[in-house]
Amino acid sequence: MTTRTSWADLAANSAAENVGVGSSSDSNKAAGSASGGGRPVYVPPHLRNRPPSADPPAPTSTAPALSNDRPGQGGPRWAAPKNDYNNRSGYGGGGGRPGGWGGRSGGWDRGRDREVNPFGNDDDAEQVFGEQENTSINFDAYEDIPVETSGDNVPPPVNTFAEIDLGEALNLNIRRCKYVKPTPVQRYTIPISLAGRDLMACAQTGSGKTAAFCFPIISGIMRGPVPQKPVRGARTVFPLALILSPTRELSMQIHEEARKFSYQTGVKVVVAYGGAPINQQLRELERGVDILVATPGRLVDLLERARVSLQMIRYLALDEADRMLDMGFEPQIRKIVQQMDMPPPGVRQTMLFSATFPREIQRLASDFLANYIFLAVGRVGSSTDLIVQRVEFVQESDKRSHLMDLLHAQRANGAQGKQALTLVFVETKKGADSLEHWLCMNGFPATTIHGDRSQQEREQALRSFKSGATPILVATDVAARGLDIPHVAHVVNFDLPNDIDDYVHRIGRTGRAGKTGLATAFFNDNNASLAKSLADLMQEANQEVPAWLTRYAARSFGGRNRRPGGGGGRFGGRDFRRDSSFNRGGSDYYGGGSNAGGYGGGYSANVASAWD
Numbered sequence: 318m319t320t321r322t323s324w325a326d327l328a329a330n331s332a333a334e335n336v337g338v339g340s341s342s343d344s345n346k347a348a349g350s351a352s353g354g355g356r357p358v359y360v361p362p363h364l365r366n367r368p369p370s371a372d373p374p375a376p377t378s379t380a381p382a383l384s385n386d387r388p389g390q391g392g393p394r395w396a397a398p399k400n401d402y403n404n405r406s407g408y409g410g411g412g413g414r415p416g417g418w419g420g421r422s423g424g425w426d427r428g429r430d431r432e433v434n435p436f437g438n439d440d441d442a443e444q445v446f447g448e449q450e451n452t453s454i455n456f457d458a459y460e461d462i463p464v465e466t467s468g469d470n471v472p473p474p475v476n477t478f479a480e481i482d483l484g485e486a487l488n489l490n491i492r493r494c495k496y497v498k499p500t501p502v503q504r505y506t507i508p509i510s511l512a513g514r515d516l517m518a519c520a521q522t523g524s525g526k527t528a529a530f531c532f533p534i535i536s537g538i539m540r541g542p543v544p545q546k547p548v549r550g551a552r553t554v555f556p557l558a559l560i561l562s563p564t565r566e567l568s569m570q571i572h573e574e575a576r577k578f579s580y581q582t583g584v585k586v587v588v589a590y591g592g593a594p595i596n597q598q599l600r601e602l603e604r605g606v607d608i609l610v611a612t613p614g615r616l617v618d619l620l621e622r623a624r625v626s627l628q629m630i631r632y633l634a635l636d637e638a639d640r641m642l643d644m645g646f647e648p649q650i651r652k653i654v655q656q657m658d659m660p661p662p663g664v665r666q667t668m669l670f671s672a673t674f675p676r677e678i679q680r681l682a683s684d685f686l687a688n689y690i691f692l693a694v695g696r697v698g699s700s701t702d703l704i705v706q707r708v709e710f711v712q713e714s715d716k717r718s719h720l721m722d723l724l725h726a727q728r729a730n731g732a733q734g735k736q737a738l739t740l741v742f743v744e745t746k747k748g749a750d751s752l753e754h755w756l757c758m759n760g761f762p763a764t765t766i767h768g769d770r771s772q773q774e775r776e777q778a779l780r781s782f783k784s785g786a787t788p789i790l791v792a793t794d795v796a797a798r799g800l801d802i803p804h805v806a807h808v809v810n811f812d813l814p815n816d817i818d819d820y821v822h823r824i825g826r827t828g829r830a831g832k833t834g835l836a837t838a839f840f841n842d843n844n845a846s847l848a849k850s851l852a853d854l855m856q857e858a859n860q861e862v863p864a865w866l867t868r869y870a871a872r873s874f875g876g877r878n879r880r881p882g883g884g885g886g887r888f889g890g891r892d893f894r895r896d897s898s899f900n901r902g903g904s905d906y907y908g909g910g911s912n913a914g915g916y917g918g919g920y921s922a923n924v925a926s927a928w929d
């Protein structure tokens with residue numbers, strides 16, 4: 318079959334690029350091994366809160382080398398109390414030095430805990446600097462990604478991390494992560510966030526959105542005054558930043574990333590998610606928290622127990638924001654953001670991120686924002702063609718044997734006959750279990766992740782997949798968003814989703830951070846309603862659209878998947894404020910119009926290439 322030959326070549330190429338399962342964490346470990354020894358070291362109290370090197374702490378960690386406390390730049394709205402709210406909350410007059418980097422320095426100062434090194438015992442930063450760039454990242458792939466910004470007075474993008482004053486300790490961690498230059502979404506969002514602006518950012522999968530919201534939050538907390546805890550229940554904690562994400566695994570992943578970025582900055586990150594014992598999370602919270610990463614359900618539980626208060630939140634970030642505001646999650650998110658004690662928009666800073674932003678969700682989301690900037694960066698697989706997308710017509714009854722053929726071909730073409738990491742999406746939990754069983758029976762080690770599995774089983778499945786022990790992961794949509802699993806060579810949509818945005822997120826589990834990947838979809842009559850949006854998406858991404866799919870597309874009207882305004886040509890979303898109906902007054906979008914101020918007059922849009 319001609320398709321298979323070319324597919325096999327693609328799979329082999331993709332697999333070759335993705336060889337070395339687990340190498341990213343390994344490289345971190347290798348880089349850090351010089352410091353030697355994993356045993357916990359006792360640090361006397363007077364030496365805590367200092368960089369771990371034998372040398373005396375560099376003056377830059379407490380005094381700014383790159384002082385950019387420019388008025389207007391990095392002047393978050395909470396720094397200078399401008400209303401009663403700030404005075405009440407008590408963080409305006411805290412003990413931090415005004416201006417400069419006086420807020421925090423070094424590791425945590427939280428009693429008996431010593432900060433664990435998230436880079437794997439890599440205490441000697443210089444060792445890491447020697448390693449230079451993370452060469453697996455292909456930045457050329459981002460060369461011509463289109464970027465669109467809209468809103469008032471959009472701060473200009475930066476080209477390098479050096480241009481931004483994030484603080485010495487954070488800069489050191491960026492170098493430890495081997496991030497040499499910012500990705501396009503980071504180039505735009507970091508200056509916007511540092512300027513204290515609210516943001517709705519739509520950027521393609523795998524393009525570095527996590528760092529884009531973590532860096533300004535960590536930097537802002539480092540820079541800000543040390544907060545004074547309001548009088549409340551003795552066991553209530555008051556995080557300064559809240560990062561919400563829709564799944565437990567994604568929250569865990571964001572927590573891991575944020576811990577790396579905040580290492581030795583004095584900023585403490587804690588995660589809370591369902592399915593894991595709450596007592597352990599409560600103990601962790603009691604040890605101190607600046608940034609809380611959470612799933613909505615567990616957070617509501619903590620709020621209702623009065624163990625967490627949102628009264629001092631300065632930064633709110635919603636990752637996968639469109640998912641967080643769709644029908645399933647919206648009531649919980651509204652409760653957290655609007656009905657508890659969180660400061661309102663305009664007092665807190667709010668950042669919403671996703672690879673997709675349907676117009677109706679933007680409308681809901683705008684309730685949470687004040688005078689925000691909308692940013693769109695590329696679309697999945699857009700002009701970079703990072704993800705090769707294939708669609709094959711496969712009847713329901715033939716799906717298993719077809720999958721088997723693909724896996725056989727992939728194994729035959731893989732390095733040393735090894736199976737490349739393959740993520741297979743199915744529609745139902747039962748379907749996932751049954752396909753996993755069938756694959757294992759047929760000699761393909763597989764595991765599964767879905768909502769009916771215990772949290773322990775879910776985490777074990779992910780570990781086993783990442784390590785390559787079970788190189789096939791059968792998943793429901795619980796694994797569709799955000800998960801950054803290195804070396805996933807192939808995503809198979811065994812059952813296509815009903816929504817084109819879900820397809821975008823699913824295939825985005827491959828082709829990440831400038832690497833290439835392959836996505837194969839099995840299509841049949843049951844997916845007719847997706848035909849039009851799928852064909853359009855593939856065409857926009859310069860993919861080969863089979864003639865039969867074009868015929869299906871011509872016949873179908875695509876109902877819910879035509880997503881007016883969602884696709885927006887090259888982008889995963891387009892600022893809904895640019896719709897004519899919004900500009901005519903937009904009263905249907907805003908009950909009281911309280912958030913609409915600011916962009917009515919000076920609103921402007923700007924399209925650029927990422928590297929201008």
Ligand SMILES: Nc1ncnc2c1ncn2[C@@H]1O[C@H](COP(=O)(O)OP(=O)(O)OP(=O)(O)O)[C@@H](O)[C@H]1O
Pocket residue numbers: 451454495496497498499500503520521522523524525526527528671672798799800801825826829830
């Ligand atoms: N500046 C950078 N230089 C090199 N690598 C980077 C940089 N920024 C992020 N990365 C890496 O790129 C990968 C993808 O980043 P991330 O998971 O944040 O993507 P994302 O945009 O949130 O994707 P998704 O939409 O799927 O959630 C990660 O492995 C991350 O470590």
